[in-house]
Amino acid sequence: MKHIKEEELIAYREGVAEQRAAISEHLAACEECRGELERIEAVLAALDTLPVLDPGTDFGRHVWRKIAPRLEEKPGRWWRIWLRPRRLAAAGAVMALIIAAFVAGRISTKDKLGDNIANKEQVRERVLVVAVGEHLGHSERMLIELSNAAPASPAQKQVNISAEQHRAEDLLEENRLYRQTALQEGDAGLASVLDELERVLLDVAHSPDEVTPAQLEAIQKKIEARGILFKVRVVNKELQQRQEVTKPAPAQNESTKRERNKV
């Protein structure tokens, strides 16, 4: 009889096993696996006895007293973050995308249906290409700077990466917006690269302000391992090429999207 792996037993115990019914069936018939599960359960049951400190009935009021003086009169409205210059630029690009698509639709209403769709797609794509190209350029520069960062001397124990971290935070917001727009535009390849970029930006944004040389090296290795700089460069170059073509044929668009999907 083939026994259940520890991994599956733990997943079963924690309620995340995919083959739950099959595992239950096996456990009913296999004493050895039941024993293994019991040993896992004994450890988890022991952990469940660890007490959680009771902060006291007054805790909620205590928290309020602490934070109340630090609260602004009114909480931030979602649109306020877009008033920051960089985010305003990203929002503007997407707004331009929507307006351009609308105008293209209006102008081309007298055209044939096929031309109309092609026109709208071209205008939308041009706006997206310009905005995302610029965003990728900024991201690339930040990643290159971070990849080249190093302690000034071997004795230096901390490297300050707060500038890159703050840029990553700003880029993150833009990236989310462009990724969602690319997805709405059906550009899965671009959305996928932006998704990968977003993960790297998140890592950088969530890093401490100051890192040890070892931590910095780990971040740099992560960037390198994901090949994100290469992907960003390839996509950015391709976007620049698309930007140069004034009126790309729809067939070319599809082809370039397919090429990017390969990346």
Add this chain to the structure above:
Amino acid sequence: MNRMQPSADSTQAIAESDAIAVERTLSGDRDAYRVLVERHSHNIFRLAYRMTGNRHDAEEVVQEAFLRGYQKLGQFAARANFGTWVYRIAANYAIDRMRQRQKEESRREAPRVEDPDGMENDPLNRVKDEAPTPERLTQSIELRKQMEQALAALSDAERTAFVMRHWEGCGIEEIAEVLKSSSNATKNTVFRAVQKLRHALQPFVETRAQARAMGTES
């Protein structure tokens, strides 16, 4: 799993009441936010305490989660559940706090001799090295110490995944969102956490069980 699960009716009532408090806060009634803080502080504290392992950090996480929640309240989708939303903010901040704490501790630590195999830093070895005498093993307090050490030896992601899944009963998707990871990777993280805890604690748990069976421990 120990997460306290209120009934569907009470969950609905709390969510509706929360939605009203959020709306009032957004319209400028700052005291309405107090209702939300007082209602959800205990839940957030429990999560934060389990993640950070100490009161000081847990309190900081609770305060910061509500401060960030207030600042971002405009981004909160009215149809979402405020409790779940602020809980995620807290989990994210707790991870940051744990990383920061590790950084502070690593600064304080004396430089170590190079350890090419990484054995010295293996948390399991640390637990074994500090194995108590058989007599002390019979004491529950010793097991508790071992459990705290084993939990502290988990990586931030492993501890977060274990706390959120095993103790808080969160769904894999919810944990994946906090860890910025995929569902499969998150399941693996839960597995690794339980596996490490098991390997670190099973000898102690079995010794205690034997002691109990022999009547040397109540």
